[in-house]
Amino acid sequence: MPTNVTPEYKKAEAAYKRAREPRERLDLLREMLRTVPKHKGTEHLQADIKTRIKELTEELAGPRKTGARSGPPTVIKPDGAGQVVLLGPPNSGKSTLHDVLTGSHSAAGAYPFTTQFPQPGMIRVDDVGIQLVDLPAISSQHPVPWIANAVQQADGALLVVDVSHPGCVAEVVDLIDVLAARKIRLIGSWPEGNERSTDPEDPFVILLPTLVVAAKADLVDEIDAELEALCDLAELDVPVHAVSAEDGEGIEGLGPWLFEALGVVRVYTKIPGKPPDLGRPYTVRLGDTVERVAVLVHKDFVERLKFARLWRPGEDGAGRQVGRDYVVRDGDVLELHA
Template sequence: MDILQEIKRLEEEIRKTPYNKATEHHIGRLKAKLARLKGEAEKQRKKTGGEQFAIKKEGDATVVLVGYPSVGKSTILNALTGAKSEVGDYDFTTLKPVPGMLEYKGARIQIVDVPGLMEGASKGRGRGREILAAIRNADLIVIVVDVFTLHNVDVLKRELYEGGIRLDERPPEVIIKKRATGGLNVKSTVPLSLDEETIKGILREYKIHNGDVLIREDITIDRLIDAILGNRVYIPSITVVNKIDLYPDVEIPDKAIPISAEKGTNLDVLVEEIYRKLDFIRVFLKPPGGKVEEEPMILRRGARVEDVCRKLHRDMVENFKYAKVWGKSVKFDGQRVGIDHQLEDGDVLTIYAK
């Protein structure tokens, strides 16, 4: 039995096995083995080469439009950025990623239209694996359907999930420290629904037989596997329903934004939500001995002094000596900090270099 046949067999066994406390351990081992085999199959596929989609990230953040062909992604891109992505009433008008730049509240936001995604993409249909690989680099995903294809929201989310993309989730709070001997020592700071033997069984499936495991959430089987693999990406998302002008009375899914890219309806709402979801902060630069610059540098929340250095000049990190900060991220104004210091919105920063 080859690897793809084994994957199919495992998927079928998991589907047919009812989940309960008695089967939890068995299902955990099956899911762990399935994820491992999928990873091996992907490595084999990459060895065969072939053209890859690539997104060259520019601006302060990158937003990717994801949806089936012909739902209006190119029209949205053109309306938001003034780009000239080809628009057509037939499938697969967009054959490679097409970028545009949206400028809003001082931020330069790159919007990218990628080729249409569809059911089966995570298994390779319609070059889906290459498209999913490109999407993984996004800072925000905008899922696009139209008023006639609302059911595709769940399909798209499932394909993104199978491609290792976790929407609107935080990384699992699990720390695994491997050791050479001593067996597995599992500790948790919260009550766990999974029993210890199930957790250990999943770890052993990945040849982790010795180590310390600290779990800080009521972990599920899937999130434990994600923590072990360490190759998932966690990206916020927005859902958009396009062509609202063609069916104004359609029932819009909860939290989705109804728009008409053709008519310009609610595009201002979409832009504001994109800006909010990207969670920008403003950092004001102050040259040594100089005045605070009026225009702030736009960064994502969680940015450190190192990120500012990289934006200023490629040699700034290597030549960095120390920095001083005035604002919410320090205990007192003018505090001296290192390159790993995390900044907050409104901070004033002075960098001293060699």
């Protein structure tokens, strides 16, 4: 952050970094532009903000009409307990994995660059969904100009690699370079809660918690050794996991792994005098409070919230009375009182 920015600007920037919803991000970008001090030292920053506003406005304007910019949306609105994107070199098995995990029928092909546009889907983990977005291959041979738009609201990424392919290390190094040019960096630490990793110097750097997924494990004998070698050579310090869409190895564990890594917390609500609604949890993250749940229940409700009654799993009785700042846990039942 440049020095001598105003507290107003700092507040808008901090909120922008936390925001996931594309519309909210656009509003906050406008607020950043409004509040950024207009002098020589912030010219770069002003230009960056303007570019992001332009890109996001065009994105949110809906389907494009003609020419090179026509096509389906490239920003996928987050849904479910979290959004995770599939990154990888061409032909590494992203779409096949997407289909196996979400039933999307995302088109797979035995040739590179099959996928051209984002394809959302849901991984079911117990009673929640984690959104998984299939993306085109990332490679300097085939630039994807909107890639930063497509990943900026993601909570994490699966970097899908095919370790049976001889060129895979070079491809991963190339992918890391392509992403770096768009200020996207893959990091190994997952938040396990409501804090997002951000770069204190630059609000537009995207730090993407990443799990390397070796697809096509059925084709490789010493997969763990291969994976370790790949991460060493590509200088990737991130967790790894081997799967095979062919024989099912490692597939079942992925959803629960993401649930943990994202720090998903399910909260069930109830109406006074009625049993809790156990069919549809509200999902927040570790560290989130009663107030955050109230926002999800209804935006206006949060203003009027007086207190809540809370039951932990297995507890009966009258429930404990808690305030809006009380930190909720997975499985809590909440009765909100206005």
